[in-house]
Amino acid sequence: xxxxxxxxxxxxxxxxxxxxxxxxxxxxxxxxxxxxxxxxxxxxxxxxxxxxxxxxxxxxxxxxxxxxxxxxxxxxxxxxxxxxxxxxxxxxxxxxxxxxxxxxxxxxxxxxxxxxxxxxxxxxxxxxxxxxxxxxxxxxxxxxxxxxxxxxxxxxxxxxx
Amino acid sequence: xxxxxxxxxxxxxxxxxxxxxxxxxxxxxxxxxxxxxxxxxxxxxxxxxxxxxxxxxxxxxxxxxxxxxxxxxxxxxxxxxxxxxxxxxxxxxxxxxxxxxxxxxxxxxxxxxxxxxxxxxxxxxxxxxxxxxxxxxxxxxxxxxxxxxxxxxxxxxxxxxxxxxxxxxxxxxxxxxxxxxxxxxxxxxxxxxxxxxxxxxxxxxxxxxxxxxxxxxxxxxxxxxxxxxxxxxxxxxxxxxxxxxxxxxxxxxxxxxxxxxxxxxxxxxxxxxxxxxxxxxxxxxxxxxxxxxxxxxxxxxxxxxxxxxxxxxxxxxxxxxxxxxxxxxxxxxxxxxxxxxxxxxxxxxxxxxxxxxxxxxxxxxxxxxxxxxxxxxxxxxxxxxxxxxxxxxxxxxxxxxxxxxxxxxxxxxxxxxxxxxxxxxxxxxxxxxxxxxxxxxxxxxxxxxxxxxxxxxxxxxxxxxxxxxxxxxxxxxxxxxxxxxxxxxxxxxxxxxxxxxxxxxxxxxxxxxxxxxxxxxxxxxxxxxxxxxxxxxxxxxxxxxxxxxxxxxxxxxxxxxxxxxxxxxxxxxxxxxxxxxxxxxxxxxxxxxxxxxxxxxxxxxxxxxxxxxxxxxxxxxxxxxxxxxxxxxxxxxxxxxxxxxxxxxxxxxxxxxxxx
Numbered sequence: 001x002x003x004x005x006x007x008x009x010x011x012x013x014x015x016x017x018x019x020x021x022x023x024x025x026x027x028x029x030x031x032x033x034x035x036x037x038x039x040x041x042x043x044x045x046x047x048x049x050x051x052x053x054x055x056x057x058x059x060x061x062x063x064x065x066x067x068x069x070x071x072x073x074x075x076x077x078x079x080x081x082x083x084x085x086x087x088x089x090x091x092x093x094x095x096x097x098x099x100x101x102x103x104x105x106x107x108x109x110x111x112x113x114x115x116x117x118x119x120x121x122x123x124x125x126x127x128x129x130x131x132x133x134x135x136x137x138x139x140x141x142x143x144x145x146x147x148x149x150x151x152x153x154x155x156x157x158x159x160x161x
Numbered sequence: 162x163x164x165x166x167x168x169x170x171x172x173x174x175x176x177x178x179x180x181x182x183x184x185x186x187x188x189x190x191x192x193x194x195x196x197x198x199x200x201x202x203x204x205x206x207x208x209x210x211x212x213x214x215x216x217x218x219x220x221x222x223x224x225x226x227x228x229x230x231x232x233x234x235x236x237x238x239x240x241x242x243x244x245x246x247x248x249x250x251x252x253x254x255x256x257x258x259x260x261x262x263x264x265x266x267x268x269x270x271x272x273x274x275x276x277x278x279x280x281x282x283x284x285x286x287x288x289x290x291x292x293x294x295x296x297x298x299x300x301x302x303x304x305x306x307x308x309x310x311x312x313x314x315x316x317x318x319x320x321x322x323x324x325x326x327x328x329x330x331x332x333x334x335x336x337x338x339x340x341x342x343x344x345x346x347x348x349x350x351x352x353x354x355x356x357x358x359x360x361x362x363x364x365x366x367x368x369x370x371x372x373x374x375x376x377x378x379x380x381x382x383x384x385x386x387x388x389x390x391x392x393x394x395x396x397x398x399x400x401x402x403x404x405x406x407x408x409x410x411x412x413x414x415x416x417x418x419x420x421x422x423x424x425x426x427x428x429x430x431x432x433x434x435x436x437x438x439x440x441x442x443x444x445x446x447x448x449x450x451x452x453x454x455x456x457x458x459x460x461x462x463x464x465x466x467x468x469x470x471x472x473x474x475x476x477x478x479x480x481x482x483x484x485x486x487x488x489x490x491x492x493x494x495x496x497x498x499x500x501x502x503x504x505x506x507x508x509x510x511x512x513x514x515x516x517x518x519x520x521x522x523x524x525x526x527x528x529x530x531x532x533x534x535x536x537x538x539x540x541x542x543x544x545x546x547x548x549x550x551x552x553x554x555x556x557x558x559x560x561x562x563x564x565x566x567x568x569x570x571x572x573x574x575x576x577x578x579x580x581x582x583x584x585x586x587x588x589x590x591x592x593x594x595x596x597x598x599x600x601x602x603x604x605x606x607x608x609x610x611x612x613x614x615x616x617x618x619x620x621x622x623x624x625x626x627x628x629x630x631x632x633x634x635x636x637x638x639x640x641x642x643x644x645x646x647x648x649x650x651x652x653x654x655x656x657x658x659x660x661x662x663x664x665x666x667x668x669x670x671x672x673x674x675x676x677x678x679x680x681x682x683x684x685x686x687x688x689x690x691x692x693x694x695x696x697x698x699x700x701x702x703x704x705x706x707x708x709x710x711x712x713x714x715x716x717x718x719x720x721x722x723x724x725x726x727x728x729x730x731x732x733x734x735x736x737x738x739x740x741x742x743x744x745x746x747x748x749x750x751x752x753x754x755x756x757x758x759x760x761x762x763x764x765x766x767x768x769x770x771x772x773x774x775x776x777x778x779x780x781x782x783x784x785x786x787x788x789x790x791x792x793x794x795x796x797x798x799x800x801x802x803x804x805x806x807x808x809x810x811x812x813x814x815x816x817x818x819x820x821x
Contacts, residue, residue: 022761023683023770044545050403052547055396095547102542106532110525110554117517125505 021054025062027069036069039081043068044095052095164229167217168308174210174265175298177203181268181291185284189357197284201272204287207294208262208269215249215262218307222249228314231255231307237320237738239709247331248321253455253471254307259334260451261297263342268294271346271371278350278367285353286346293345296478304471320709320738329389333382337409340379341447344412346371347419348444348486351437355489360433360497365426368440370797372423375443376416377793383409384786395744395759397677397774399782402551407530408450414523415443418516425509428574432509434494435516441490445483446527452479453530507577511569515562522558525551563616563668566661567623571630589626593619604777610675617672620665624658656796660789667785673754673778683768689720693775695756696720700728702769710734712745715760715769719749726751731758731771753778 027033037054043064045056053061053068064085071081085093097103181203188196221229223245225238235252236245244251250259268290275283301307347368354360386409391399400406419439426436452475503509529546536542567589571582597615604611631654632647678693689696700716712734719727731747747758754777761770 021681021772023681024764026681042547042549044547049405050401050545050547051398055398055401057395090543092543092545095545096549096553097544097546102536102540103532103544106528106536106546106550107554109528110521110558113524114517114521114558117520121513121517 021065022062025065025069027073032069032072035078036065036072039068039072039078040065042095043082043085044093046089046093050095163217164221164226164308164310167214167221168306170210170214170217171298171302171308174207174214175295175302177207177210178265178291178295178298181207182288182295185291186288189281189284189288194280197280200284200287200291204265204268204272204290207291208265211258211262211265211298215258218255218258219246219249222246225318227316227318228310228312229307230309230311233311233315233318235321236318237709238317240321240326241708243328243331244321244326247334248325250334251321251325251330254301254305256334257297257301257305258307259338260342261294261301263335263338264290264294264297264345267342267346271349275367282350282353282357282367285356286349289349289352289356290345293349293482296481300471300474300478304474317738320736323710323734323736323739323741323743324393326709326736327389327393329385329393333385333389336378336385337382340375340377340382340416341409341412341450343371343375343378344416344444344447347375347440348482351440352486352489354437355486355493358493358496360437362427362430364433365423365436368419369423369427372416372419372440372443373793373797376413376420377790377797379409379413379416380786380790380793383413384783384790388783392746392748392757393743395746396772397746397757397776397779402529402546402548404530405450405454407526408446408453410526411446411450411523411530412443414519414526415439415446418519418523419443421512421515421519425512429503429509431503432513432516434497437494437497438490439516441483441486445479445486446523448479448482452476504576506572506579508569508572508574510577511565511572514565515569518558518562522555522562525554525558529554563620563664566620566664567626570624570627570657570661585626585630586623589619589623592622593617604676607675610672613672613675614669617665617669620668621662624661624665628654628658652799653796656792656794656799659792659795661792663785663788663790663792665785666781666788667783670753670778670781670783670785673781674776676777677779678775680773682771682773683764683766684771685768690773692756692773693754693777694721695726695751695775697756697758697773699769702763707734709738710736713760715747715758715771717747717758719751719756727756729756729758731760733760733762750780753780753784755779 021037027036040054041052043053045051045053045058045061045064047058047060048056051061053064067085068081071084076084082094091098097106099107181200184203185197185200188194188199218231220226221232222236223242225232225236225245227233231252231254235248235255240248249255268287271283271290272287275286278286350364350368350371354364386406387399390401391397419436419442422432422436422439425432452472455471455475529550533544533546536544567586568582571577571585572579593615596618597611600611600614628647628650631650632643634646680690680692682690684690684697684699686699686701689698696719698718698720700718703714703716705712705714712732714730714732717729717731718725719729727749729747729749732745734743734745735741736743744759744761747756747760749756754775757774757776759772763769
């Protein structure tokens with residue numbers, strides 16, 4: 001619905017008419033800049049709706065981008081930059097939630113549902129097979145086969161009626 | 162006066178919806194045919210009244226009647242006519258009106274086109290539909306009245322949010338709502354079937370056209386929204402795994418699963434319980450989307466949200482319908498005879514696998530969307546769930562669906578020949594591998610891009626392999642009668658092929674984003690900038706006046722090998738009333754790829770800050786969705802599967818119906 005765009009609209013409205021990564025932010029060192037881009041692609045712009053700071057044009061996102069670049073220039077490794085930001089803003093800033101006890105359900109439930117579904121399908125098949133197996137395996141008694149023969153002797157139309 | 166008439170019509174529609182809920186249901190219990198027959202005309206009249214009411218609201222917007230609060234808040238006398246009309250649904254009250262308009266349209270459509278459905282089932286279904294209409298009409302009348310007057314009336318309105326002043330607003334919401342709300346028909350039929358307690362393969366046939374139609378609209382609606390975001394947001398992102406986007410993806414995934422499980426139910430009378438469950442789920446997820454958008458539970462600055470009273474009301478509707486349907490389901494499911502045992506290697510076996518994977522990927526999106534809310538409510542921890550999470554969960558769950566889609570098409574019902582099917586896919590696999598190598602040689606890294614592109618080509622070729630085998634049963638060497646065989650093939654077979662191929666086309670577009678080129682530069686006039694295989698140059702800047710905005714246009718040329726291939730005009734608009742700026746990206750499509758330029762301001766030195774992109778094959782993402790919906794449309798127009806035809810066929814003696 002149109003509303004799905006509203007979040008971005010509102011943000012665009014709030015922010016100055018500028019956009020994500022601006023020319024003057026870019027570090028002269030291409031390697032360092034690439035690292036900065038990779039890190040910021042996985043950091044959430046805290047006031048946005050699931051946008052990374054790399055994509056967002058909110059002014060907060062810009063501040064965070066500059067912060068990431070500063071830390072990198074100061075010689076931090078990628079994990080160190082992340083740790084620094086998590087210490088400041090909490091896990092909320094990570095677009096990829098950490099795998100911890102309270103996110104266990106989050107990470108595992110899709111696969112658990114796949115597993116449960118597969119188990120249910122197998123169980124249903126087994127049950128069905130058993131039910132059908134009982135019927136199929138029981139051999140016809142002589143009486144039954146005689147009756148079958150006589151029935152088959154009849155014209156099929158009568159049998160259906 | 163017209164506005165009051167509209168308000169009154171809405172109240173009348175509410176009364177009619179109560180009638181539609183009670184009378185046919187009573188009639189079905191009392192075996193009173195005349196009471197059951199009331200449902201049909203009432204559903205049609207109810208739609209007519211809501212349409213009248215909607216027209217009155219549109220009239221107020223078009224005529225800029227600033228005595229209406231809704232018009233004052235969202236319109237302006239200088240706003241172009243198209244945005245006066247589409248602006249009706251560009252706000253909470255108006256969009257609820259559109260929602261109810263389509264809800265009653267669905268009820269009317271069901272009443273008009275379902276003569277083959279047994280009268281009791283139809284009566285109950287229309288009764289459930291009536292209850293849905295009643296709930297949402299009551300919601301509008303009590304909490305979100307679009308006809309509220311304002312006194313004294315201001316002289317001018319506050320204008321519509323500038324970013325909504327875009328052709329996308331005219332197309333995206335109606336399509337999406339047709340998809341969301343279209344599933345209400347399927348939901349009502351499922352609830353009615355559960356109430357009646359008799360569910361057979363014919364049920365799958367009753368819901369088939371409605372599911373397909375809703376699915377097509379939802380596909381188009383999501384694609385349109387994604388393209389709108391793509392060209393509006395200024396950096397070419399088209400999917401953000403934003404909760405509101407996910408809310409539209411959830412019913413799409415459930416609906417896709419439903420289409421496939423209904424096929425199994427129709428042909429093999431298996432998966433009955435499951436199909437009913439999916440029929441309930443698809444619309445329940447649509448309702449959930451409505452709740453998420455309007456209740457303010459999302460952790461965001463959200464223009465639609467913010468009124469807890471409304472949120473609580475919608476939550477009530479949600480609990481009533483989802484809870485009620487699930488309760489019915491639990492009561493009845495155990496008494497339904499689960500029919501049809503099937504071999505794992507068969508068309509139905511493949512479709513079960515498809516359903517498992519689609520449901521699990523739906524669960525991944527569901528959990529990813531709601532977990533942060535649940536966790537925060539539970540222990541106050543705030544986490545974010547973004548693209549990396551979905552890539553790691555949704556990705557691996559949906560990938561096998563793509564790989565197995567062509568294989569499923571080639572397996573026959575009851576007992577399939579896996580080796581034979583794999584053998585027939587040999588050509589598609591070779592095409593895919595060849596494409597992978599070619600893409601890797603030409604475009605190179607990243608690895609994901611050329612693997613994805615290879616899989617996409619395999620998916621497209623594989624989608625048509627089954628059809629090809631039926632048109633040329635003895636190979637290309639014997640083209641005799643091929644045209645007649647192609648014409649004689651059921652449209653639903655073509656529909657499946659196109660829908661699956663569309664998935665491949667979209668995947669190709671997605672994979673190719675890996676080869677995109679991005680440049681962030683301060684552009685100086687007279688200097689050229691390389692973007693992928695193209696060169697861009699700023700020719701000049703101009704200022705222009707729009708009806709309710711000023712804009713700065715940058716005129717740029719796009720060259721390839723010295724030749725000008727296109728001119729683009731990225732722009733910045735400034736809307737006077739709301740004092741807001743928007744960026745209008747300059748986009749030109751070249752060989753299915755796009756040059757995409759968005760500009761910011763001129764900096765002190767006179768250079769123009771701009772982002773330049775070359776996005777190869779990017780348009781295929783949305784072309785693929787069009788192809789998918791086209792396939793759905795083909796399948797929908799298959800005469801043999803129309804409900805009315807099925808009833809006529811049923812009258813022919815059983816013996817005359819050959820193998821299908």
